Amino acid sequence: MTVSLEQLRRCHVAVDLGAARTRVFVKGVGLVVDEPSVAAVNTRTGALIAVGELAEKMTGRTPGYIRVARPVSGGTVVDIDMAQRMLRHLLGEKLRRQLRRKPRLRAAASTPHDSDPLAQRATVETLVGLGARRVELVDTLIAAAVGCGLPVEQPSATMIMVCGAATTQIAVLSLGSIVTATRIPIGGNAIDNAVIQHLRHRHELMLPxxxxxxxxLALHGNGLTPQGP
Structure with missing residues (x-):
């Protein structure tokens, strides 16, 4: 999974399929999708009911015949068909038509550090199924560093930490590549669960x-401490 920054600049669209959120950036347009990686499906008919924010709000509040699916886990596509359906719906028909007009659509997709060939293939198949003629895979750590404007191509060490929904990745970058990196199976979901358990056991509050x-986000920056304001 070695791709130069020049190759990335040639891509028409960039996709970040995360366990928590899906983001799509279209060259010349900007960020067109930033939604939760969630889809709600009617198991009786197979119909897609909702995706993104609306589907996430349905979690735990639906009848038995409606399944709330998460086609991405730990940054890896685990359900290609559902991921494609979710992306089609999030992009919308108008934008999909615009992308189809490009005869040689090139897409960039981020994948977790040290992801195995099977996981990489799932990402490629997901985007090829949406019309991409070529898919460039880029390490999530490099993509995050470039997005932050860090001097990753310089002959100096740059450190970055990416906290995802399921994992946290840390790396040192230099000359456009990863010098060393580590990944731990703890992310934002674990933090969210800790908050839920704290409110439940200490304050007898049930929070979805x-x-x-x-x-x-509402409490961030309000000067709160473990003891209160």
Whole structure:
């Protein structure tokens, strides 16, 4: 999974399929998708009911015949068909038509550090199924560093940490490549669960999982401490 920054610049669209959120950037347009990686399906008919934010709000609140699916786990596509259906719906028909007009559509996709060939193939198949003629895979750590504007191509060490929903990755970069990196199986979901358990056992409050992140953002920067304001 070695791709130069020049190769990335030639791509028409960039896709970040994360366990928590899916983001799509289109060259010349900007960020067109930034939604939760969730889809709600009617198991009786197979129909897609909702995706993204709306589907996430349905978690734990649906009848038995509606399944809330997460086609991405730990940054890896685990359900190619559902991931494609989710992306089609998130992109919308108008944008999909615009992308189809490009005869040699090139897409860039981020994949976790040290992801295995099977996981990489799942990502490629997902985007090829949406019309991409060529898919460039880039390490999530390099993609994050470039997105932050860090001097990854310089002959100096740059450190970055990426905290995802299921894992946290840390790396040292230099000359456009990863010098060393590590990955631990703890991410934002574990933090959210800790908040839920704390509120439940210490304050007897039941908080839905989808409400934890908005609560964290609302309290951020308000000067709160473990003892209170």
């Amino acid at each position: 999982s989808q409400s934890v992140r908005p609560l964290q």
